[in-house]
Amino acid sequence: LQKIRSAGTVFIGPWGAQPLGDYVTGSNHVLPTGGWARMRGGLSTTDFVKCMSVQAISRNGFLRLADATETLAESEGLMAHRNAVRVRR
Numbered sequence: 001l002q003k004i005r006s007a008g009t010v011f012i013g014p015w016g017a018q019p020l021g022d023y024v025t026g027s028n029h030v031l032p033t034g035g036w037a038r039m040r041g042g043l044s045t046t047d048f049v050k051c052m053s054v055q056a057i058s059r060n061g062f063l064r065l066a067d068a069t070e071t072l073a074e075s076e077g078l079m080a081h082r083n084a085v086r087v088r089r
């Protein structure tokens with residue numbers, strides 16, 4: 001295994017059949033194309049699902065995060081981001 005550079009799944013032993021991985025065990029042997037196999041593993045159902053993050057932050061949580069957020073925004077030169085936090089204090 002140490003010499004393998006890119007593999008979606010490595011099936012080991014006499015019972016490690018590829019179709020089990022493709023259809024039942026959840027491990028897919030298919031690698032992404034276009035050179036992406038060098039940077040990531042095999043494809044899965046999550047590659048075909050659109051995800052959305054949702055955040056609900058309390059006032060107390062906001063106040064605990066505000067200083068760090070403003071500092072990071074300023075360091076990146078994103079004053080509108082900083083101001084979006086500042087006006088909510």
